[in-house]
Amino acid sequence: MHTIWSSSPTKCEQMRHRARNAPGWDSQHTPAIQAKPRQAPSVSWAYRVEHPELGKVINALSRPEYDLLFVALFHPTLFDLHDQFAFDVLPGVHPLHGHPDLIGTITPSHRGTLAIARDLGVMSSHPKTFMPSAIDPDEGHWVARPLLGDFMLFLFDDQGPYCLHFDIKHEEGAHDKPGPEVVASRQGDRSKKNASAKLRIKAQYLAEIGIRVVYLHPGQVDLEVARNLRFLFAWMVRASTLKPDQQDQLIELFQRGIEDGTPPAMVISTCAARFGWSPEEGRRVLFQAIWTKRLRVDLFDAILIDQPLYPETRDVIGEYAHWFVR
Template sequence: MGFNTRPSEQRLLTILERQTPQKWGADYVPSTMSTREEAPSSSRSSLLQSRCHGRALHALSPGERDLLIYALYHPSVFDIHEQRMLSTTPRRHPLDDHPTLAPEIRPSLRGTVAVAEALGVLDVHPTVLCHPDGDRHRPRSRVPFPFQGDILVFFNDGDGAAAVNWTIKNTHEAFERPSFGSRRYRSSAKGMADERARHAIESVYYQDAGIATVRLTPADWDRSLQENLRQLFLWHDSSHSVPADQLQNIVSHFQSSVGTRLRPIEIAIQIAARFSLLLYEVKVVFHQAIWSRALRINLFEPFLMDHPLLPEVQDPVKKYASWFRRG
């Protein structure tokens, strides 16, 4: 837990300021940012500058970082809310506030306090002492403090817009142990029971609105795919001056080389000379074509520009389709 993110009145006000009213796209602000002051001291937090979202996404662990990159790669994803507050009080379905979606009758959220009470684990719900309405002349009273999810992914499927809640740990065993607190508490029966209760509250909270919760760890998906997407993401926002009428021609050259002995670097050098382009710019086009899925190769094996391209044997989107399911 970061120095400035422990439950407190000021922390509650900060979260509410960032998360209410709900924002979308470039305007979204996560509850916790991957800064020295807020990210857990033991984490390896990072920022991902997303071109299509127009903002930096905040990952609090390498596992979150790689899954955020996968969500950014996925063609059906239209928004991502990382480190999102779980409302303590009743609230409309998250998609009801989207500015461009057509109105629908969607189930609402009852809030984490009502869920915890229904599950018989209200004692697990955090609280803080606050001055009513921010009036410091009035005595403080205890109010609920919100839980925070990892990644809420918004996507389109055959039935329209939907959302799925990804909760992420380094291992599946970590879902049974609290991340914070004393060492004795983390390994005690009560500590593990409290952790299970917190996950149950989160799951039921979203289940009320028809939003599934999926538990994910780095071991749940292919390591080479993680590394390849990480590499491609570094290129996805790079600029180039290749004319639009030449782009498809260049991509077609790379497409025709898949499954042959031709190496991408050889093709890139030829293209750069033919069109009087910088070799770097051709490399940008090459990597962005793979990222945008215009150039389909085997992403379950490491790929390099000085090695022939292997044809796609399995679509990374279809392989993990179960991560994008309705509740």
């Protein structure tokens, strides 16, 4: 079967743009929690990642989320991502409901987390907030609060668009355990019971709309790959000032260097002397070409521009392909 991500980078970019800007589909999303003071958990690091192509800032609320986020962003068929999203308390529709590529297809709906919690017998574990009465602060009622998810990925394959949920924790086996915001002294039986119940509610919710949950932790990604992807993406924020034909020429020279063992720094310094192209722009073109896969190099090895770059022998997306299966 044809593999979408084996298509040319240009074709994948065109397909991403088409899927993301499909008429009649509203992809607007506001994160339930942002990586800002008084919002992000104070017990862990929080990160804001600006994504130029998606036109948004993505919030990662822990270092594991931050590291694994870049593997998701590197996937060539990712056309949108909802970060720190809220599960609907009441019945609702699939996130891709109304997408024109699914016209004629019945997208499933869900019952909402309240109904699911009731049927699972775990209503006491559903998040809630006490709303005091405006007349008497001692009186009031409980209001359900939404459960939250880490990253909802929007991708496409030969069958069309689909979604995945990346559920990320700091270590293997922690997905049904209380999070770091629950201090050790309070991680008793009740906290563990609530965490397990929430996992079951979210799993059932996503099962009802046919979205696969991918349970991840940092130990599942190669450390060098994680470092390289973080580094490369930082160069994607600003477009190169070189003209397209100049970039093509430079990329061709980098490709020759990969083949004959010439370090990128030597190519950059030669072009700076010959054409007057700034070294910074040379580095930008290099790193952007690697991120967009116009240059295929070994991302399981450190990227050092004063050393030869090795040709790709293991494709990162192929290595983690099982994460992205619908």
